[in-house]
Amino acid sequence: GEDVEQSLFLSVREGDSSVINCTYTDSSSTYLYWYKQEPGAGLQLLTYIFSNMDMKQDQRLTVLLNKKDKHLSLRIADTQTGDSAIYFCAQNRGSTLGRLYFGRGTQLTVWP
Amino acid sequence: DVKVTQSSRYLVKRTGEKVFLECVQDMDHENMFWYRQDPGLGLRLIYFSYDVKMKEKGDIPEGYSVSREKKERFSLILESASTNQTSMYLCASSRGPAQETQYFGPGTRLLVL
Numbered sequence: 765g766e767d768v769e770q771s772l773f774l775s776v777r778e779g780d781s782s783v784i785n786c787t788y789t790d791s792s793s794t795y796l797y798w799y800k801q802e803p804g805a806g807l808q809l810l811t812y813i814f815s816n817m818d819m820k821q822d823q824r825l826t827v828l829l830n831k832k833d834k835h836l837s838l839r840i841a842d843t844q845t846g847d848s849a850i851y852f853c854a855q856n857r858g859s860t861l862g863r864l865y866f867g868r869g870t871q872l873t874v875w876p
Numbered sequence: 877d878v879k880v881t882q883s884s885r886y887l888v889k890r891t892g893e894k895v896f897l898e899c900v901q902d903m904d905h906e907n908m909f910w911y912r913q914d915p916g917l918g919l920r921l922i923y924f925s926y927d928v929k930m931k932e933k934g935d936i937p938e939g940y941s942v943s944r945e946k947k948e949r950f951s952l953i954l955e956s957a958s959t960n961q962t963s964m965y966l967c968a969s970s971r972g973p974a975q976e977t978q979y980f981g982p983g984t985r986l987l988v989l
Contacts, residue, residue: 772916795976806880806966806980807919852919856976861926862907863934864978868918 770853770867777875782843784870786836786853793855796829797864798838801850810838810851840872848874879903880981882967887986895954897984899967905979906972908950910934910942913964913983925950926972957988 768788776782788796794815799807813820813827813836820827826839836853850869857865883898899908909924911934921934925944939961943951950969954961964985968978 797977799980804983804985806982807968807978809977809979812977854978861924861932862970862973862976863909863921863924864976866919868916 768853768855768865768867770851770870772868773871773873775873775875776843778843778845780843782840782847782872782874784838784840784851784853784872786838786867788834788836788853788855788865790855790857790865791831791834792858794858795856796827796836797852797854798825798827798836799852799854799866801852801869803849807852843872843874845874845876848872880967880969880979882965882981882984884984885982887984889954889957889986889988891958891988893954893957893988895957895986895988897952897954897965897967897986899950899952899969899981900948901950901969901979902948903969903971903979904947905969906947907970907976907978908944909968909970909978910940910950910952911966911968912936913966919966922952959988962986962988 797812798810800810824841828837852869854864854866910922911919923942941953967981970978
């Protein structure tokens with residue numbers, strides 16, 4: 765089964781907040797990541813959170829980490845049409861030679 | 877800024893051809909990765925390399941091989957391309973152990989006819 769899970773689709777209205785959720789099973793992570801992929805492009809690092817943090821804020825982005833529930837979320841405030849993209853969460857794990865484990869991605873569609 | 881480049885954005889090949897996808901990074905990163913991305917399946921790791929001439933299989937290595945002769949370059953080889961290898965191929969690099977943030981290239985969209 766999936767080790768890192770995300771819902772596949774999310775639609776919001778322009779100006780609303782978007783919340784993209786991610787759950788994971790392996791608790792050995794030291795870092796958890798959010799990547800953004802625009803159509804036809806590679807993945808772009810959006811933000812990351814160290815596992816000893818509960819929250820990280822970066823302008824319109826807020827990352828929340830609930831280690832007890834193994835739940836990571838990305839909140840985008842005042843969502844714009846330019847935020848339409850696929851968002852991937854990813855985690856590292858101990859002793860895996862630098863490998864990251866990705867969810868399947870959430871397609872965010874922002875309606876004007 | 878880290879720059880990861882891939883040799884082609886779009887590639888069209890015929891079934892049975894040998895295909896080379898090239899990836900170059902300019903930040904002296906130890907680790908390099910090859911993924912394929914298909915709709916609904918997300919990213920799947922094909923192979924990765926943690927040092928020159930070192931490689932590790934990912935989750936779907938069948939039908940692929942890799943080469944890392946120089947630190948900055950990581951090649952993905954399709955020995956005999958098949959139609960089910962039509963996909964988007966993404967290369968990434970990272971500094972090394974304990975610094976696993978990956979930086980991605982723009983991708984190569986491969987069509988095998």
